[in-house]
Amino acid sequence: MRVAALRAAVAGEIEPAPLWNSSFISLWLVWFLFGFCTAPTQPLLPVYVDGVLHRPPLFTSLLSILYLVTGAIGAIIGGRVADSVGRKPTLLIGSLSGLFAGGIFLTHSVFFLIVLSLTAGFLQSIQSIGGQTYLMGAVRQSHLGTASALFFIGSTLGTSLGNGAAGPLLDHTSWNLLAIAIVATTLMVIAGAWLGLPKISVSTAQAVHAVNQHAGYLAIATRPEILLLLGIRLFPTFYWGMATLLLPLLLFRITHDPSTAATFSALSLSLAACCQLGTGRLADRIGRRKPAAVLTALIATISLITAGSTHALLPLFIAGTLGACSAWSLSVLMPGLIKELSHTGEEGRTLALTHFGWNSAKLTGALVGGSLVSLNSGMPFVIAGLLNALGCLMAILLLQRQQ
DSSP states (O other): OHHHHHHHHHTTOOOOBOSSSHHHHHHHHHHHHHHHHHTTHHHHHHHHHHHTSOOOHHHHHHHHHHHHHHHHHHHHHHHHHHHHTOHHHHHHHHTTHHHHHHHGGGOOOHHHHHHHHHHHHHHHHHHHHHHHHHHHHHBOGGGHHHHHHHHHHHHHHHHHHHHHHHHHHHHHSOHHHHHHHHHHHHHHHHHHHHHHSOOOOOOHHHHHHHHHOTTHHHHHHTSHHHHHHHHHHHHHHHHHHHHHHHHHHHHHHHHOOHHHHHHHHHHHHHHHHHHHHHHHHHHHHHOSHHHHHHHHHHHHHHHHHHHTOTTOHHHHHHHHHHHHHHHHHHHHHHHHHHHHHSOTTOHHHHHHHHHHHHHHHHHHHHHHHHHHTTTOTTHHHHHHHHHHHHHHHHHHHHHHHHO
């Protein structure tokens, strides 16, 4: 620890604190509360579009696609802002997304609904960049795996509780009051974050390095390690975008019971959260590259097993659950890998590149899965399996570069 601190001091950096420090605890609480406040916007949007605006499901699907596109653009801008302006300001700017998301349930205009939704998607990506770069600066690398797991679990927990509270509120009130509640609580959390979230300082060395990197994203993305990292991020997300869309549908086709899909979602997310924590603790002990290689290999194998199980309930249920656990566990490794592979002062832009890839791959996976499932229900997962075999190769190459 002393050697790491001395190296950081020579480089002009500030050595982050251990896991349980005021910055991390404050960030976790803020991230949990943001998840709680804005949770209803995604699951209730299709209901609002159908029941209030009387638009078909295709409209909601197109809106979701545009949401991911604007999110990808927001990630690129958020990475530059985080590296130049700072991590806390980036988080606060992005958190305004909750105001626009809540405003969706106040409008009866399709035009304003589109504007509000796309703005929310744009800002939400900036918020994600701000939150994860703040996390990288708040916790030492040796604790970043566990911290990342707790960070993502906090968001999931907040979202679950927020959705649970939104249902009864909407049953007894109205869409307008739900929107006002989302906006009001978001404003309170933003004010609390502004006043109570400690500032993560950017050292002189970091600032100078960031200014000197005018080549920007192209210079970062063309480094061999970053190219391998992007492959590890892209291909598993392609699988997950496809699985998120197809697995509930395929389970429903087998059982003709909507509760099966709901049970699958609840169980897989609960087990995935446990696996995230275990993966984070393991990564802090042995590093992140070996678990990344194992998890990408698992996703490739699970994809091929799923391809042959689309008409069998139990194998499909098990394969889907294992796929969710593997994909979510891999996401825990990303902050640590990004911090490890980035040059000083580039963490925001490296994260932005992976987030851009995440949005693009999730959208592509959903589109490919939706297009091919009617032709052959197993074909989409065969494609995902082959792509993730390539992702596994990239993870192995990244591991070899370390050795």
